[in-house]
Amino acid sequence: MLVELKNDLITKPAKDIYHKYLLGQDVWYFKEHLKLPDHSKKYDELKYYISNGLDIHFNNIAIVGSAKTGISFNPSNKFRYFQQDSDFDIVLVSPRHFEKFWNAYVDMFYNQVIIPEYDSVSKSIFKKFISLKDPTQKHKDIKEWVKTVNPFVKDLQQFFGIAHDINYRIYDSWESVEKYHYFGISQFKNFVANNKKKEMQIAAIISSLINKGNGNN
Template sequence: MITQEVLKEDLLTLEPKAFYLKHIVKSHNWYFSEYLHVPSDEIVDKMDYFKEIVSTNLGINFHSMQIVGSAKTGYSLSPKKVLQPFHNRDSRMDSSDIDIAVISEKLYLHFWTLLRNTKGIYNQYYYKYLTASIFRGYINDKNLRNIDGIREEWDDLVAPINVALQDKLRFEHPITYRIYRSWEDLGEYQLIGISKARAALEGKKNV
């Protein structure tokens, strides 16, 4: 089990790339092992089943996805809530999400084309957030859900995945998706986030 103290020490001492490889890329998964309590000898099979469900429904390569965020490590790496534990919904805050990174240039280009051809999008308040993410090689599902016509296609695509993950693997938390153009774009996004989390943690140490 990777503890909060281990993550803290690694954030403060490892280079971002080394932290990314150790805690994000490698196969250990907090949600499966510590929340769902999947026995260690079944982890690989369960993770493969997860990949099968997602890849089959999205029409992507079996390995073209990655759970990231606090569901992956057990603790948030967001600079605003660095090392905050993954949590259920309570009176003070919403439930943590299960964040799934989908790496598919085909899906990325498909939804980018739909977004680009949508009339009226340029007048929407979220346009600047959408274009900022496109520039960095990813699309958030929350942006897809903000746009009539695209929302319905996206929901039709992921609804069977969400149901299967809940029914077959007992996922209990909201599931969010981010489509990346490439593994390089995912890595760049994660490295920036890790660097910001480290800076936030160092700032807290100096207070």
């Protein structure tokens, strides 16, 4: 898959890569990591479970990140495979939830609550999503969220085999999801293209040295 992904990053536009690797029913974690024969069905069951628990439509839930593809699309991770310390990223598209938690953070800010994750939340809200992993629990809406999702941990492990930390990313729209991933994939494409050029340059230098060593001009 790594070779195919590298080739796609060089030859395909970001939109095609997004559709090929991040959409659809194939989830690396279920298919390859857990080796479930009914991996697509398990994905649907997970979405139904989350949909019922969080009151978010089934079609507005998706697994993303390295749990989906097996490989991180973050250029700084340099094609890092899904590992034991990797998060299991789940996208939730819900304008209602996004606005509620945005307002919760605004309320905490103006009430002078210390928010350790302030910088990361500020950056994510600018991109129209909120990541609720270890949030500051000084607001009733966030406390209610934590109280709701905490029981999921046991069920996700028992019924779905997910033994990794869950990172919920709540977006205001699918358009924001696409923009975020298109941008990330574009950066990834640049990273691969630049490294491809470096590889070719190094190969040319090595070839030149070999030719000189053999007495060829």
